[in-house]
Structure formats: C-alpha cells, structure tokens
Amino acid sequence: MDFELSAEQRLLRDTIRKFTDEHIRPVARELEAEGAYPEDIAARMRELGLFGLCVPEEYGGMAADMVSLAVVFEEISRGWMGVAGIIGSHSLSCWMIAKYGTEPQRARYLPELAAGTRRTGIALTEPGAGSDLQGIRTTARREGAGYLVNGQKTWITNARHADPLPVLVKTDPAARPAHAGMSVLLIEAGTPGFEVVRDLPKLGYRGPETCELVLDDVRVPADALLGGVEGRGLQQVLAALETGRINVAARAIGVAQEAFDQALRYAGEREAFGKKISEFQAVQLKLADMAMKLQAARLLVFWAAARADAGQRADLESGMAKVYASEVALACAIDSMQVHGGYGYSREFTVERLYRDAPLMVIGEGTNDILRTVIARSLTSGRGIIE
Numbered sequence: 295m296d297f298e299l300s301a302e303q304r305l306l307r308d309t310i311r312k313f314t315d316e317h318i319r320p321v322a323r324e325l326e327a328e329g330a331y332p333e334d335i336a337a338r339m340r341e342l343g344l345f346g347l348c349v350p351e352e353y354g355g356m357a358a359d360m361v362s363l364a365v366v367f368e369e370i371s372r373g374w375m376g377v378a379g380i381i382g383s384h385s386l387s388c389w390m391i392a393k394y395g396t397e398p399q400r401a402r403y404l405p406e407l408a409a410g411t412r413r414t415g416i417a418l419t420e421p422g423a424g425s426d427l428q429g430i431r432t433t434a435r436r437e438g439a440g441y442l443v444n445g446q447k448t449w450i451t452n453a454r455h456a457d458p459l460p461v462l463v464k465t466d467p468a469a470r471p472a473h474a475g476m477s478v479l480l481i482e483a484g485t486p487g488f489e490v491v492r493d494l495p496k497l498g499y500r501g502p503e504t505c506e507l508v509l510d511d512v513r514v515p516a517d518a519l520l521g522g523v524e525g526r527g528l529q530q531v532l533a534a535l536e537t538g539r540i541n542v543a544a545r546a547i548g549v550a551q552e553a554f555d556q557a558l559r560y561a562g563e564r565e566a567f568g569k570k571i572s573e574f575q576a577v578q579l580k581l582a583d584m585a586m587k588l589q590a591a592r593l594l595v596f597w598a599a600a601r602a603d604a605g606q607r608a609d610l611e612s613g614m615a616k617v618y619a620s621e622v623a624l625a626c627a628i629d630s631m632q633v634h635g636g637y638g639y640s641r642e643f644t645v646e647r648l649y650r651d652a653p654l655m656v657i658g659e660g661t662n663d664i665l666r667t668v669i670a671r672s673l674t675s676g677r678g679i680i681e
C-alpha cells in the first residue's frame with residue numbers, strides 16, 4: 295500500500311497550488327461578491343491545459359488519471375470552489391464523449407474541448423425530475439433525418455458556455471423500463487429553439503453560471519446521438535457521474551482543507567482572556583476533529599480514485615467518498631466559523647464563503663441520501679467494501 299502521490303502527481307499538485315495562490319485567491323472574494331464570471335482565471339486554466347483533463351492524448355488532452363483529477367479539483371477548490379465548477383461538468387462530459395462518442399463525434403469535439411476553445415457541461419435535471427432521472431419529460435422524436443426535441447432543463451451549470459451541451463432525452467417515452475428509451479443528444483449552441491432562459495440565483499457556487507433551459511421544437515441531426523445508438527443514454531450519464539463524484543468529493547476536500555487552514559491560522563492569532571484561543575481545549579478539540587475527518591475523507595477520495603485508475607469497479611467507492619467528503623466539508627466549514635467567532639460571519643473573511651459553498655457538494659452529482667441508498671443496495675446485494 296502506497297500513500298504517496300507519484301512524482302508527476304506531486305508536480306501537478308504544486309503547479310495548481312501555485313496557480314491558485316497567484317491567480318485565484320487574490321481575486322476570489324471580490325469576484326464572488328460581485329457575482330462576476332472569472333474570465334481571466336478561465337483563460338489561464340485554458341493555458342494550463344485544464345480543459346483537457348479528461349480528454350485522451352490523441353485528441354490533445356491530458357488524459358489525467360483519477361488521482362490527478364482529484365488533486366486538481368482539491369487544489370483549485372482551496373482557493374475558490376466555484377472556479378472548479380468551470381471544469382467540473384466540462385470534464386465529466388469530455389470523459390463521456392471520449393468513452394461513448396462515435397469516432398466522428400470524438401474528432402469533431404474533443405480537440406477543441408481539450409484546448410478550451412469549446413466548452414461543455416451536462417443537462418440532466420428538469421423542473422420535475424432530478425434524482426429520478428427516469429422521470430424526465432424532455433423528448434426527442436424522430437423526424438426526417440434527425441430529431442425534434444422538446445422539453446425543459448434546470449440547474450444546468452456552464453450552460454451559457456457549452457457547445458455542444460449533452461442533453462438527456464427520451465427517444466422512446468413509452469419504453470419500459472424507462473431507461474431503455476433514454477439517450478443523450480449533443481446539442482450545439484445556437485441551434486434554433488434551444489435557449490438558455492435564466493441564470494439561477496444561488497447561495498454559493500458563484501462564478502460559473504447555473505441556468506434554466508428551454509428546448510422548443512429544436513431540430514437536431516441524427517449524428518448528434520451520443521454513440522449513435524438509442525437507449526443507452528442513462529447508462530452513459532451514470533458512468534460519467536462516477537468520475538463526477540470523484541471531482542465533487544475532491545472539491546469538498548479543498549473546501550474542508552481551506553476551512554481547517556483558516557481556523558488553525560486564526561486560532562494562533564486571536565487572543566482572549568490573555569491567551570491565544572488555540573490554547574483553549576475547546577478550540578483544540580475542534581482543530582483535532584477537523585484534521586482527522588479531513589484526512590480520513592482525503593484518503594477515501596484517493597482510494598476511490600486509485601481503484602478507478604486500476605480499472606476496478608469504483609461505483610460504491612466513489613459514492614462513499616462523495617458522501618463522506620461533502621459532509622466533512624460542511625462540518626469543517628461550520629467548525630471553522632465557530633473558531634472565528636463573530637468574524638466567521640463576516641463577508642470580509644473567507645470562511646463564510648466556504649460555509650455557503652459546502653452544501654452544493656452534498657446535493658450535486660446525486661444527493662447524499664440517494665447515494666446512501668445506492669451504497670446500501672450494493673452492500674446488501676453481497677458486495678463487500680474490501681475484496
């Protein structure tokens with residue numbers, strides 16, 4: 295058992311840490327408060343090749359292993375979790391197009407997606423269906439040489455930048471089970487009838503836009519069908535969401551680490567009753583608890599990522615990592631806020647942003663309760679956690 299990152303992974307971590315310290319931290323509070331899109335940061339991420347994390351090398355990408363992916367998402371999220379969102383669903387969909395796309399689809403999109411000159415996201419959720427994806431109502435009816443798509447999507451991150459946007463639809467709404475009639479269409483920006491209608495106001499996770507979409511008689515060519523075969527859409531997105539869970543879990547580690555670092559620093563500076571507050575046992579217990587939970591969560595994320603890299607099954611593992619790490623992020627944000635006393639509640643201190651950003655990781659990429667049921671189902675069906 296090896297708990298060390300490889301030399302390459304350490305180099306990547308140091309590069310992203312430096313980038314975060316130099317280009318994200320100094321502007322995060324101001325841009326986040328304004329609700330401004332971090333254009334300059336996105337441009338620098340393009341230069342670093344980060345849009346190509348999940349794109350194979352033959353298409354100009356980095357083809358990063360999952361541990362490296364986790365390292366990148368953790369480091370960026372230490373500076374500002376919202377920035378990680380810019381490459382979050384983008385990476386997930388790059389992975390999905392690389393894995394399931396036809397060769398013409400890969401050749402058409404992946405080189406530009408890797409370069410960041412094209413961007414993407416993923417459109418699954420609808421006003422009436424989030425966890426229950428088989429309950430979506432967006433339909434794609436065969437018409438002539440393509441499809442006629444009608445429906446609505448909501449909570450779609452990166453929607454204004456995505457081109458193409460993979461959209462989960464029902465190509466056969468009558469199919470039973472429903473997933474047998476579900477497909478993914480790669481819909482290009484500017485297609486008539488496909489409109490981003492609203493940016494949703496959010497508690498945190500500011501930076502990338504999260505939007506409502508309307509699809510009104512959108513004509514999509516048949517070759518936009520991911521993989522070229524109908525009825526595989528749900529399986530394609532569920533597989534992609536496994537990589538998404540690693541990235542969300544790693545973002546949670548970044549938030550938790552920053553919450554801990556801020557608490558440790560503040561506890562060593564702030565004085566009360568003639569002592570540093572770090573000398574009070576009540577504060578020490580919080581710091582110790584945060585550090586233990588944080589490191590346990592990080593190891594769980596690396597364990598899940600390493601299994602995926604080894605080609606082993608990692609659905610249960612990535613689910614466990616996402617649930618645990620997101621709850622540790624939430625707990626660390628609250629503990630750090632308490633260590634900061636009244637200043638933890640101030641917009642002038644980072645910890646209030648961590649507190650607003652942390653809940654997203656509990657909700658996104660499958661809510662924690664849904665994932666708990668998936669984990670339990672896996673365990674009760676006889677699959678242990680150690681093989």
Ligand SMILES: Cc1cc2nc3c(=O)[nH]c(=O)nc-3n(C[C@H](O)[C@H](O)[C@H](O)COP(=O)(O)OP(=O)(O)OC[C@H]3O[C@@H](n4cnc5c(N)ncnc54)[C@H](O)[C@@H]3O)c2cc1C
Binds near residue numbers: 424499654663
């Ligand atoms: C900031 C943000 C960004 C997002 N970005 C994207 C994106 O880019 N693309 C995208 O497609 N979606 C995105 N989402 C949507 C997100 O994936 C969904 O919100 C999430 O899957 C939950 O779906 P829902 O909101 O419809 O909640 P629901 O499914 O309605 O769930 C509501 C509650 O009921 C519980 N529940 C539901 N069913 C069960 C069950 N069977 N057993 C136990 N409990 C259950 C849930 O755990 C939850 O607590 C985003 C959401 C947010 C907040």
